[in-house]
Amino acid sequence: MTDTRSRPYWLFAATLAGAALIAAASFALWGMGSDGFQHFTRYTARLAFLIFIVAFSAGALARLFPSDGTRWLRRNRRYIGLSFALAHFIHLGALTGFFISIGEAPDTATILGGGLAYVFIGLMALTSNDWSMRKLGPAAWRWLHLIGSYYVWLIFMRSYLTRLASETPPEPKIVFATTAALGFAALGLRIAAWAKNRRKPAPAAA
Ligand code: HEM
Secondary structure (H helix, E strand, O other): OOOHHHOOOHHHHHHHHHHHHHHHHHHHHHOOOHHHHHHHHHHHHHHHHHHHHHHHHHHHHHHHOOOHHHHHHHHOHHHHHHHHHHHHHHHHHHHHHHHHHHOOOOOHHHHHHHHHHHHHHHHHHHOOOHHHHHHHOHHHHHHHHHHHHHHHHHHHHHHHHHHHHOOOOOOOHHHHHHHHHHHHHHHHHHHHHHHHHHHOOOOOOO
């Protein structure tokens, strides 16, 4: 059990500082119009993705490579997950600003596919506390977080693989090859940890 003093609330401050830096750099380099908002949107998605990958792999890392560091990640994945939600809701704010600045609306498929991801992220964030875990019960809580996190993974991977396959990606393909590789590596870790669990179940306290 994490006691109150050791809860890493600094992760939220670090996420806000990262997003503020991205906003400052985007608007300073690309102006206060649609270009600035577009870069703010793009890089907040990237910030959120990096935090997501850590939360998504934390349990598997601790299972496969037990150490103080990986145990810290697993113990604090609630706060890492909440930091991801914070970063991704900033992405939502940024993309809203972007669409207002160009006077257009996203297409329906993006609104539905991305919107469902936001529903999951919102539900996962709202249930990331002891009270909700007790109310939902372990099975429902686990299903919600399992389905939600794989759906979010899928939407990220769809974006990166589409950019990788594009003839005119907005940045060099190495950027999207790296993010896609990170996503697949995280998935590989989870599969390996799952296989290890099937051979030898983790101790109850894990
Ligand atoms: C209604 C929902 C959403 C809309 C309208 C939307 C819109 C956008 C826009 C306008 C960009 C910037 C595109 C550019 O670089 O030119 C972007 C980037 C991106 N978004 Fe979102 N987004 C939504 C939800 C999501 C969700 C739920 C995810 C992931 C779970 C996501 C992941 C990404 C990624 C990975 C990028 C590219 C970042 C990069 O270039 O590294 N978006 N989005």
